[in-house]
Amino acid sequence: MISFDFTENQLEVQRMARELAEKKIIPNIAEYDREQKHNPQLLRDMAKADLMGFCLPEKYGGMGMDYISLGLACEELEYGDTSARVVLSVHIGLYSMPLCTWGNEEQKQKYLTPCAKGDKIGTFGLTEPAAGTDAVGIKTTAVKKGDQYILNGEKMWISLADVADYFLIFAWTDQDKKKARDHTGLSAFIVEKDFEGISTGSIHGKLGVRAGNTGFIAMTDAVVPAENLIGNEGEGFKIAMFCLDQGRYTVAAGSTGLVKACRDASVKYAHERETFGEPIAHHQMVKQMIANMEAGYEYSHLLWLKAGCKKNKGEPSTRETSLCKWIACREAEKAAGDAVQVHGAYGFSDEYPVERFYRNCKGASIYEGTREIHTLMQADYALGFRKDKPLRVHLPIVNQE
Numbered sequence: 001m002i003s004f005d006f007t008e009n010q011l012e013v014q015r016m017a018r019e020l021a022e023k024k025i026i027p028n029i030a031e032y033d034r035e036q037k038h039n040p041q042l043l044r045d046m047a048k049a050d051l052m053g054f055c056l057p058e059k060y061g062g063m064g065m066d067y068i069s070l071g072l073a074c075e076e077l078e079y080g081d082t083s084a085r086v087v088l089s090v091h092i093g094l095y096s097m098p099l100c101t102w103g104n105e106e107q108k109q110k111y112l113t114p115c116a117k118g119d120k121i122g123t124f125g126l127t128e129p130a131a132g133t134d135a136v137g138i139k140t141t142a143v144k145k146g147d148q149y150i151l152n153g154e155k156m157w158i159s160l161a162d163v164a165d166y167f168l169i170f171a172w173t174d175q176d177k178k179k180a181r182d183h184t185g186l187s188a189f190i191v192e193k194d195f196e197g198i199s200t201g202s203i204h205g206k207l208g209v210r211a212g213n214t215g216f217i218a219m220t221d222a223v224v225p226a227e228n229l230i231g232n233e234g235e236g237f238k239i240a241m242f243c244l245d246q247g248r249y250t251v252a253a254g255s256t257g258l259v260k261a262c263r264d265a266s267v268k269y270a271h272e273r274e275t276f277g278e279p280i281a282h283h284q285m286v287k288q289m290i291a292n293m294e295a296g297y298e299y300s301h302l303l304w305l306k307a308g309c310k311k312n313k314g315e316p317s318t319r320e321t322s323l324c325k326w327i328a329c330r331e332a333e334k335a336a337g338d339a340v341q342v343h344g345a346y347g348f349s350d351e352y353p354v355e356r357f358y359r360n361c362k363g364a365s366i367y368e369g370t371r372e373i374h375t376l377m378q379a380d381y382a383l384g385f386r387k388d389k390p391l392r393v394h395l396p397i398v399n400q401e
């Protein structure tokens, strides 16, 4: 049965996230964005509003909320700024949820509970300077020495790299498989920022998400206890793909919120700005752009809801997740371009938020599977070259109805 009614709990999460966006993000985001500065207070505010672990199990300090709540929170936060939604994408989607599914009990107590409470921040390190889409092209190695692994390599373009406490890092444990590009030689580790041999830094001069931290993690003979291996040796690729199935969902819902922000800003401006003796809202071509935003919001929203419903039921949803991510990011790019257009020259300046939306939307068509990768995936599903198999692991959260 399909229902478009949200539960009280889901609406409560939506309210919390909306209030945070209105009170804590929107009032000062232009300044942080202009200065390319991460706002550390935002993470504390998100933790205070219980947004850092609300959809993680209560057993580990979360609130046991479901995927729909997660989507709603992402929509509302990205309505404020993309950098705030990115926090949920990496901290919950790419780090905590995978740890919940793949970690053992000790690992969850140690590395999930503080994250669910918002006391620590987690992120995900797969991309390297020479390998993004081509994940088996990564070079980082993990060599076992007694009860430790020694990691060498560099992760690049990592969200919150210079802010997070814990990193989910992917590295080759089987060097022969590395040479053969066999992904069953990859493994996943929890690495603490303070481990010996770890250093981090920030990237400046980004096109968008300027109020968010993006950086690198360098590992030089980094010493990682063997008990920090997640899953078994050789399961790293499977874990990375699982991570992306959670993270992409948050990007889709967030981009949907960005479409809505573009629509609302454009509607407001279209009523205020006059040309030829009447508000531009009365010109058909302006209406066309706003109608496209309206449609783009509605179908992006429906697509992530569909993926979220499947996830709530513990069903495979890679196809639906890829589709909603691809479409929502595409609609956000279209909406942001048109929102600047609706604003004319004012859209070209940071006096109005649409200029920031225009810069922010682009990243989402690059990270968590580029536009091209999702296009290929959808073609492959349609052509019968690709099919989702039943899940062999439990999703971190289940339907809360």
Ligand SMILES: Cc1cc2nc3c(=O)[nH]c(=O)nc-3n(C[C@H](O)[C@H](O)[C@H](O)COP(=O)(O)OP(=O)(O)OC[C@H]3O[C@@H](n4cnc5c(N)ncnc54)[C@H](O)[C@@H]3O)c2cc1C
Pocket (backbone or CB within 6 Å): 090, 123, 124, 125, 126, 127, 130, 131, 132, 133, 134, 156, 157, 158, 159, 160, 209, 214, 363, 366, 367, 368, 369, 370, 371, 372, 373, 376
């Ligand atoms: C703001 C931001 C935040 C990020 N955060 C993280 C993070 O937290 N953790 C993390 O691990 N990574 C992160 N990334 C990295 C991101 O996941 C990669 O940039 C992405 O996977 C693409 O890899 P690439 O940049 O190396 O591009 P490439 O893989 O080099 O691709 C370049 C171009 O070639 C195309 N292409 C590549 N292969 C194919 C193919 N087979 N068929 C068709 N086209 C192809 C791509 O679509 C793209 O257009 C982030 C990136 C950005 C911009």
